[in-house]
Amino acid sequence: MDKVAIIGVAQTKYQRYNPASHAEMAYEVTCKALEDAELTIDDIDNTITVCNDFWDGRTISCMTITEATGSHKVPTTNVEGDGTYGALMGIMRLLSGLHDITLVVAQSKVSEGIPAVITNAMFDPVYERILGLDAINSSALQMRSYMHKYGITEGQCANVSVKNHKNAKANPYAHMPLDITADDVLKSRLLADPIKLLDASPVSDGACAIIMAGEAVARKRCSNPVWIRGVGHCADAYHLGDRDLADVDALISAAGRAYGMAGIQDPVKEIDVAEVYDAFSYMELMWMEGLGFCGRGEGGDMIDSGTTQMDGALPVNPSGGVLSAHPVQVAGLARIAETVLQLRGEAGARQVKGAKVALAHGIEGACGQGHCVFILGR
Amino acid sequence: MEEQRSDSVPLSVAYMADMPYDYHAGFYYSRFLMELRDNKRIYGVKCPRCGKIYVPPRVVCRDCFVTMVEFVPVGNEGTLLAFTVTNFPYTDTTRGEPKNIPYTAAYIKLDGSDSNIVHCLEETDEKKIKAGLRVRAVFSETRTGDYFHDIDHFEIIH
Amino acid sequence: MKNRVGIVGVGQTHHKSRNTDCKGQELIGIAVKRALESAELTMADIDSIVIGNMDHFESINYVDMWSVDGSGGYMKPIMKVTTGGTTGSAVGHAGFYHAASGLFDTVLAIGWEQNSESDTTAAISTCFDPIVEREFCGGAIGPLAAQYTAYMSKYGATEEDAALVSVRDHNNAAQCNPYAHLRQAITVEEVMKSPYISYPMKLLDMCPRSDGACAVIFAVEDKARRITERPAWILGVGDCHILVQVADGIGLANLPSLERAAGEAYKMAGITDPYRQFDVAELYVPASTAGVTWMEALGLCEEGGGPRLIRSGMTNMDGELPINPSGGVLATNPIGATGLIRIGEAALQVMGKAEKKQVEGAKVVVATGFGGCFWSDVTVISASPQLD
């Protein structure tokens, strides 16, 4: 594909209750991203917003942030899904040759609603919805399935939580920097066996924006562009019972497409840092398998080996990941923003030295039914 | 669950969805709502560049895309721009029960404001209402920080 | 534009007030299968999918994921786009961009809604700001009614003018469109005698709400030419989401968003004299009143000229510029599909596949979408890849 670069990023600090409104948060990251890119709003010739009518408690939820993002002045569309999908839509606008600079803004106030009620609405209203399924207990079904099929232990999952909350201590945007041990995770309150409180991501408010441009504009306007080398997305079957929940077919397909575009053959060797959507601790292990960082069923060995620690060969979630801040819709776009900081060498205390190629990942729906994978490079 | 008579009639599943939200008023609406509640004053915010005054207040000027910080009071009276007497039944989404009808949705430009607000007009006889009428906010005795309660309604100034 | 994009297939359901035979995914599946059949493709030929609807009509979150049984999205790239009433047209534009980007060769765009599953007006009313607007904004009807009040006093339009639009669209649906939801011919007298639901809007001035789905297949140029001899080329797209507070749309006697979106699409397509260059228009007219007032924003008549053009009969099936041969939104309105149906119907016209709706020799067609907070989308579709 032609080259597209990310030339500006911004995030709010993620927190349980952000007193700013949806629009005020969106305006904050819009302004900061423009500042980061050394652009003004007049340079933006199209926008993508990422809003969800359930999480925002409003039909046509993108109305909430239309003016705050300058979307009323330029062509715009709203992607309802993870922020990675919004970024993908932005890339398509640029690749069409019809637009030069795209602003993508995602915002979320998870603390306004009741996440279990909102995620219950993911499930089919004629069938399983009545069982009280939500993001937590459906993921618990997946975690059990994964542990059973591949002999993964709760302790290995707990170690993901320990790693990511520790990494978050170096990330000023993170919501939940914590010094915890695996034992703390294992002894934390049981939510839905085998998921415990510290296996789960927090309720976070926040926003993230990125600005993208085609190659010619990026080279002219930006001294430190980060290039999008590949992108892929894919969805698995819908009903939980239609899938083998322990496996990650859709992620393998999405990653395959992104790797193909980026020319990546050996992800562990070629990728320097990854930010993945770990809504629950076990997910990071599964996603590493789907991304080909290890073989099927080897996610547990991967965390045991230390490879994904900050000082390992392939640090995963230096930001603290979604376990340390989970503004829904925003979280995937925040993964992209974090990898941009890594590739620019601006990640501060969470910097992975010499990072040249990075992976960012978002999920969609229940138990990672959908995935979107980005490969970025310096 | 509704069971139809004939066995060939498809089934359907009936359910009352009930999703609570604590909407965050943010910095701008909060100031607006507190001024209404505490001082019975309606506030807008003024653009430092074009001078336009927006009610309800918001962070960014639509035209200039600059941050607005100057809160200014506007009138409790204004001009009725347009209205519609709503007389069809629909569900009140905050209660899941039928909306109280009829009501008159009134689109009003308050004196000193450059944008419009929507509220209700006490008059529901459309023959007695026309665009251009002068209207006035009537405040509730007890105020709670709820725009649609603290301003009880608008009345026509005769 | 780097890659030309054409529409190669269109499918839709027989739209109804209440389709209880189909679960949502099945409704979607019918439209998708018909689109594939019309292009003589199978699901294996589809590289990616875009889908859209409005969440609170069916209370289903993550519809992109939920829909895969019907959309064919299993193990495929799929994403959701939603922008209110403009959802269908936004889905169409997203489908266009998917192909125009060069990332996907053949793209399936789907809009759907099963509006009978909820109280449409109530669900729409949740689009208004919960703190300062929702309480007194009754769905989409109130603001539109208020807008026509202002237009009548400014330009001397009448309630009968609106009735003429209603009669035109209902009669087109009755005579020409087997897929339309309302297929009953009506008269001006019947419209005028129908009860007021929100002055000056009467029952027969308003669109219904429907159960239905529409699927449109987009393909990049070389693929499109291989799939069909007569693709419907996308010459221009424009969208404009102008406001966020519905109250601020009041006093707009017309629709500035439509003017701006049309400006973008026309510039891209090379349209300079819309009334003469367009052979057909498929316009998102959610209420007959808008059928009078919004034509000027598209440059189809002078400011305030809506009543003149409607009274002239030139927008009827036998006029110079037939508008809504399909019967439009007044006859069929599965909301998330409605804008995409306009694009699909426009494509069928230039592909020569519009059957009884066909306007002979239609070469250049405009389709619009309306929704959100007085927002508009415009699409220009042509039988040839560029204007002569």
Add this chain to the structure above:
Amino acid sequence: MAVSSEELGNTGTLKYPSRIKLPYTWHAGKAGSRFYREIKDHRKIWGTKCHRCGWVYVPPRETCPRCFLDIDEWVKVGDAGTLLTYTITRYSVPGIQPLEPPYALGIIKLDGASSGLVHLLGEIEPEDIRVGMRVQAVFREAREGNYLDIKYFRPLRS
């Protein structure tokens, strides 16, 4: 640039408690209706089978998601099956849960089916539940034509 609360002279920010509460009626469609009627009238669980890939779907589908082909072959599957995974929900969520927590959920692969069915587990202590155990549907006495006409799955007694 965005502003802080202090710059606006705010004394705080407000939350506005509300809800979206609306009635819904979801259509089960022809296949879903037949599925529920068979359970209601005959205590039998049926699925549909794709003639190409051979998958037997429960609940039944009219289109095979994998092959995207129409399915019209109906097959009866067992009311017993194997537990693929399970969880115990231990937190309470107002309005959406069918039972007081803690309650058990599992995915059951019914004998003869290819897909799993998510359902409640009953008549068993949480600590006794095992992946791979055999379970059997318990039908509700008063059946209404919905998902809970199967009351739950309990351990299969040999």
